[in-house]
Amino acid sequence: MMLTRSHARSIGWAAILAVCFALTVALSFRVNAVKSQVRLTERHIAQIEAETGLLETEFETRANQQQLTALNEVEFGYQAPTPGQYLESERQLASLGKPRGPDAPPMIRVAANDAPPASESVLPAMVNPLTGKALAAELPRPEAKAKAPAKAEAKLAERAPANLAERLARVEPAQVEKLAHIEKSPKVIVKTGEAKPAKLAKAEAKPAGKSAAKPAKAEPKLAKAEVKAKPAKTEAKLAKAEPKAKPAKAEPKVAKAAQAKPTRVAAKPHAKGDRVAFD
């Protein structure tokens, strides 16, 4: 059969038509597929929203006002704030940062009062009821004197937390005292940071260590001195102790101990004499 020109053209048109039709079908197929995908996704979103709503509801139920009140009564005991907890203006805030006047009352000092490192002598030092001094302080023990500082340092290093979780899990009561301090006296926000806490710890230990054997016992003594309100003496003692501590013997331990002993940082500037943030 001869293929005339018109035949070929009409076949060509038919072929194009067929291809177009096939493409249209394919396209509508595709559109439909995407549409159903969208619908499925929407259904999925709705499902997840319902799930979120359910979890939200559970949370709201567990944390409803009555539960929170009951929890507060049993666990926390938070009270409504009092006027003393609010500052009226920037002026009032600034007034807290005034430099210390000549007739200002003596500053309240807070010593780091860590629990003694757990050693073989876990019992607290016995205190002589007559002199008010620790028993160990009255009876010098030469061999302990030599051993103790090194041991204490080892303990300090051991107490340095390995990771953040361990650090956060630790209770540092002296931190709280530091905050209380801020309310009472403006001169307490100190330059923290590079301060050498490990050395300071040693410095605190040294002056008392002349007579007492262990730093653990020396610290309570320091605290006692403050209770008795003899700041000048303590200051002098500590100032004297400072240069002794300077030699970088314990350098490798500094980094670790720096994390461990944030409280000592607070104590240090008072001892050295009023290096405060507001000046």
Add this chain to the structure above:
Amino acid sequence: MTSLTVSTAISSGRVQLVNVRQRSLLVAKLRVWLVVGAFTLIGVVALFRIAWLGFADDATDGRAIGLPPRGEIVDRNGVPLARAFPAYSLWYNPKALGEGPALVKSPAEVAEALVRIFPDADEAKLKAQLASGKPQYLRRRIMPEDANRIHLLGEPALEFPRESERYYPQGSMGAHVLGLIGADGHGRLGMEAVLDKQLMDPASRGAPAALSIDSRVQGALEDELLKGMHLSNAKGAGGIVLDVDTGEVLALASLPSFNPNLIDPASVPNIFNRVTNQVYELGSVMKPITVATAIEAGVVTDMAKRYPAGPLQIGGFTIHDSHNFGASLNVPEALIHSSNIVTAQVADQLGGAKLKTTMAALGFNRRPDIELPAGFPLWPRGEWARITTMTVSYGHGLALTPMHLASAYAALVNGGVWRPATLRKLAPEQVPQGKRIWQASTSARMRQLLRMIVSVGTGRKADAPGYRIGGKTGSAEKPGAHGYQRTNLITTFAAAFPMDKPRYVVIAMMDEPQGTVATSGQRTAAWNAAPVVGRVVPRIGPLLGIMPDSTRDVDISDLAPLIGSGDGE
């Protein structure tokens, strides 16, 4: 045409074979055409279907899927107060095992096992339901662990479909405001009933309906009222926190409350709302309203003017005070000591008509303006007699809901503009204009007087340091079968804070408080309602942006010298 060929070919025996062959061919051809036709038909239908799916816009779009069956209710900060919750329910389907007995065990055994899971269920009723063989709900809203325990019974007829239920995450908190819904899914009480149309309408239920309630304030108010109620052994308590500038109700509590998640017979009486449904003679809390009206009318111009304070004889009726305050009192002293005698004299000079006009303007002659169903006041009709004017002036002979009082106090302290109370959250442009009842100067004077009542008068127990609370105590004897009962009181403390720029009115009310050790044996408002306000305000103030400040207060230096040192003079 082919059938003709077949018929002629059959006649000759010679073409028999050809005929057979032809016939077979024909059948085969027919079958092919049939198959082709069927395939074409299927193809065309399929193409049409594809084209239809491809081009037609699907009506079932996904937005309808996420729409809750009933709209959420949230508080003013968006905390959900009522929402849909897919809970399990226990459905009995006797056809689960096909024909034959519905249950594996006997109905009695299954009922006994169910009672072990739900100790409050009625065993006889369950047994009857199981024995009846009709599909029905055995229980609505069961816990997932209970569903697991039912599953372990091994009864296929006990099904637990998940159904969307109305759930109130805050439990009984704000129950009187929220109300509840019936088994048909429509609101029965409270805002559920008021907003029913909006919550059910598919067009509007997608967005949560915001109430004016602040759940933190509501929680604090209910907590303190409950404590006060227990300390004073009261039968019930009510409280309102109202925004003085907009009329929005931030908290509305009526105790004892009920849990809208679980309505049992014991909680049904508690559904009654003391704050809006019941009217009370509120007593002395009305005195500031009388005094403000007298100041406004020019009857009280001199705060130092003294009125005799002896018992007042009016046509066979004697007006007394709680105790003797001396020979005379001025107006500030009369408010501080809550003297009925002096207030009655002031009202007498003011005249019944003016007092009635003001009180009517405050809405005391109609139901309170609040969305909830509310009680109708006992309002003395006609022209007020002299004695009526006098008793109304100190809060007797006129019974109101605490809601009326809250709106009136808002007008008293906010500069004199009364606005209707509402439980809907209002946008700034929606706040009603209100109507002026008192001049701003009168309101300023009243703020001083109310503050003095709290700082030196009967409301001292409410004086939370730094919050500049002002308010008035009211202790009214409840009317009984034989006149007023001396021991059954309604005690109210109506307060506003901070008095130098009032923002919120706080009302605390105790129903029949008793004298206990905690209240030093007293049963008046100063010992039970006032301390509640004194404890609520420090809890809610900072949440509402009012910080305690001991350096500010309303200036009362012009009134302070007028106060005698003792219990009056």
